[in-house]
Amino acid sequence: MIRIGVIGCGDIAVTAHFPALARCRRAQIAAISTRRKDRLEELREQYQVPFATTDYQELLDREDVDAVIVATPPWVTPQVVIQALEKGKDVLCEKPVAMTIEEARRMQDTADRTGRRLMVGMTYHHDPILHRMKEWVRGGRIGSPVLYRVAVYDERWDPEENPEHYRRILETMEHGSPSVHEGSHIFDWLHVVGGAQPKSLTSYGFRSRPEFPASNYDITILDYEGGDRAKIEIGWFFTCFPEFDFEAVGPFGIASMNSHKRYARLQTGEGTEEYVDAAGWWEHCFDLQTSRFIDLVEHGGRCEPCIEDAIYTMRATDAVRMSMEQGKTIYFED
Numbered sequence: 001m002i003r004i005g006v007i008g009c010g011d012i013a014v015t016a017h018f019p020a021l022a023r024c025r026r027a028q029i030a031a032i033s034t035r036r037k038d039r040l041e042e043l044r045e046q047y048q049v050p051f052a053t054t055d056y057q058e059l060l061d062r063e064d065v066d067a068v069i070v071a072t073p074p075w076v077t078p079q080v081v082i083q084a085l086e087k088g089k090d091v092l093c094e095k096p097v098a099m100t101i102e103e104a105r106r107m108q109d110t111a112d113r114t115g116r117r118l119m120v121g122m123t124y125h126h127d128p129i130l131h132r133m134k135e136w137v138r139g140g141r142i143g144s145p146v147l148y149r150v151a152v153y154d155e156r157w158d159p160e161e162n163p164e165h166y167r168r169i170l171e172t173m174e175h176g177s178p179s180v181h182e183g184s185h186i187f188d189w190l191h192v193v194g195g196a197q198p199k200s201l202t203s204y205g206f207r208s209r210p211e212f213p214a215s216n217y218d219i220t221i222l223d224y225e226g227g228d229r230a231k232i233e234i235g236w237f238f239t240c241f242p243e244f245d246f247e248a249v250g251p252f253g254i255a256s257m258n259s260h261k262r263y264a265r266l267q268t269g270e271g272t273e274e275y276v277d278a279a280g281w282w283e284h285c286f287d288l289q290t291s292r293f294i295d296l297v298e299h300g301g302r303c304e305p306c307i308e309d310a311i312y313t314m315r316a317t318d319a320v321r322m323s324m325e326q327g328k329t330i331y332f333e334d
Helices: 011-023 036-048 056-060 079-087 101-114 128-138 163-173 178-194 281-299 308-325
Strands: 001-007 027-033 051-053 069-072 090-094 120-123 147-153 198-206 217-224 230-237 243-248 251-259 263-268 271-276
Touching: 001 011, 001 056, 001 281, 011 027, 011 036, 011 069, 011 281, 027 036, 027 056, 027 198, 036 051, 051 056, 056 079, 056 128, 069 281, 079 090, 090 281, 101 120, 120 281, 120 308, 128 178, 128 251, 128 263, 147 178, 163 178, 178 217, 178 230, 178 243, 178 308, 198 308, 230 243, 230 308
Parallel strands: 001 027, 001 069, 027 051, 069 090, 090 120, 147 230
Antiparallel strands: 147 243, 198 217, 217 230, 243 251, 251 263, 263 271
């Protein structure tokens, strides 16, 4: 039984990490840390956690904690992860892992120096629907070049019914637009499915309400070496959402997926092929991630996804930020 400590008990930890750990028979929630005393006691009682503290340093000092999940904001995460690694803990770190690539590399350098494992929580990297898309696209079933269309909307606008969520997302937007925070998933999807290196990127931001500290709707055009192109929409804080979709359009056909409805579909001149995964998207991906993190702690091996995967997505989100600030196309350096 691997004894897990959880540092940071915000929405993602409460709604996803704690339930996934509770469902995993190979893991025990041994300790938790958050600054909110009310949430600390609530989670301690709900999951029968032996140790709870508002000081994460106390958690890291415990010998009965084998590994930690760090689910803190990205402007806090690097210092927590580095201290955890130096205390001999393997780490599953929520995305975005940091605000700068330099901080992310410092985290990886610490993992290399200490010999500990640092896995990144880009949860949907594990989705079998996504990997079926990868098989079709990389297998040449739709031909090339490929045009990717991605649209993701999240963080529903509901300030009166959910004021805590409203306050938290506003604070997050003070550190960048949705592409900076949500974009890591989307750029990871594109990297998994296509595998090509980005060449240039142009982004546009839009604020649907003047009080927002950053744009809440972004459009990005991303061009790849080899001629592929992606059109990406990411939106936060709308009362209603368009239907999610991810499509890869090629000269021989279309590969598409819908993570919420749990299918991937291939349409070519030879007919239609469909792959269906009956498991719920959210729970299934977090269960797979948790199981693979436990495997990593128990047996070692390559972290999947690793910090280099996170840095790949951070290069793209950094370019989004620069493109919107400077009003021009950003070209990626080798």
